[in-house]
Amino acid sequence: MKKFINLKALSLLVILFAIPFVVTSCRNDDNDNKPNPGVLKVEDVNGNYTGKAGVSKGTVNAETNVSFTAQKNVISFSEFPIKEIIYSVINDATKADQAIAKLGKVKYDLNYVAALSKDKKAVELTFSPKELIIQVPVDGVNKKVAVTFVSLKKGIFTKAKTQNLNFELEANKITVEGTAINPFEDIRYNLPMQKK
Template identity: 40%
Template sequence: MKKFTVPRIFMTVLVVLAGLTLFSCLNDDGPDIPPVKLEDVKGNYKGRLITIQGNYKKEKIIDFKVKQDTMQFDEFPIKEIVESVVKDPEKAEAALKQMAKVKYNLDYKATVNAENNVLELAFTPKVLELKIPVDGINKNTTVLLAAKQKGFFVGMDHSLRFAIVAEKITVDGAVLEPYETINYNFPFCVKTN
């Protein structure tokens, strides 16, 4: 009969433990990520907004709310719109100071993409109507907004990504020309509640 020494017994125990550890790793599928649900998108958000018009690009943080089928902006960014209508920078700045905060609701319809664990958001933007004060009169301005691609709510990190475009501006019934489209990109928005 062979005698096992302490180092051999210790080595045998280590080999068995290592084998059990490796076997348990093979059966590990990673952390359980709950599947995304339609109501997950609802809440208050803080998002990075990148506004691009021609060679002009500006970034800022913006707050908004997402309800059942609507994104609500209490202060929609209109600076580029006003500057497109009012070419004089001083008059444009004066008009912005006179105007109240512009509220805007962006309607959407969400569908679950279970394979990618995301909600796909199809937008139906409404026309944005503004009264821009210039030289004592209001310029009745209509902005045609569009969504050229779907937005996404990502189930893994509960972030929201989307973009809209101000395609056309009409001032007092006449189409504004020349005009460069304004792109509003929201590459990463997170819930604050």
Template identity: 40%
Template structure:
């Protein structure tokens, strides 16, 4: 009977050591710093997906995020201009003549500590454009809208948001029929 007690004692000690070694692994996960309001600031690159009716385009754009503003130095206006000017050749000429269009999208950020994200609530202002066609300028007023919140994710430091051009008025007359233009930026990364 004595020859069974030594192996049992050794087995109990091995089980206890294994349990203690597994217990110490619980605290080995990396520390994720909490997101702060200042984290969102910077220059970004993003894949912009633009959808209007059955047409979809994608391109890479850049923008800058400041304290309460997303500043586009070259806002994508080709779909807006093509909605105003139906002739494709004249529309392309107008887009070239307009050059880079600047637009600032206002937002308010709040910290969601539970999900480690910043929630962005947008307050877009009306975009005013002077579209050159046939030697004159058409004054276009574009009503932008953001129906959902945007998010800055602290874990991967990415920004995600979407907005739309719901209505265009040219020289005081609303364009009709008109398909809204949706601008989706599903994954924006800092430079």
């Protein structure tokens, strides 16, 4: 019986000595010097983004793959989706597709100013869209096409498990050689993008 009590006391003593080491070990695991993913900075917007843009004109809706880079208050599209723009300029679908093929990749830069939201859980982007100027081949002649964009609302950048930037643009006027297309249906771009 005495050996059993000594064994019990020894086991209890070992357990009591082990507890501080276990607690200290677990406490150190929580102190990694990783940045807090919930703390946002305006600079977090900078980076490369990809996603599917929803493009709508009247009752016609489409999706297209889009990518861009956000850097120093400019979103730079290396290939802006222009199909609906060209279809607004050229009514013949075959000729419009030929013009799109000849144009290739059309670049567009979108200026913005970024600021933290009041609750500091998002970065809000206020856009200053400029005209997109394209030389579009129409019946063998290049014509100057100017597309006027407006920002429908502020862009929102959030950071949780993924980093997302959502914004909308609208092409509300297109001119060909200075003459506005009339009638014209606005072209809306809904861009829910994810940072790579």
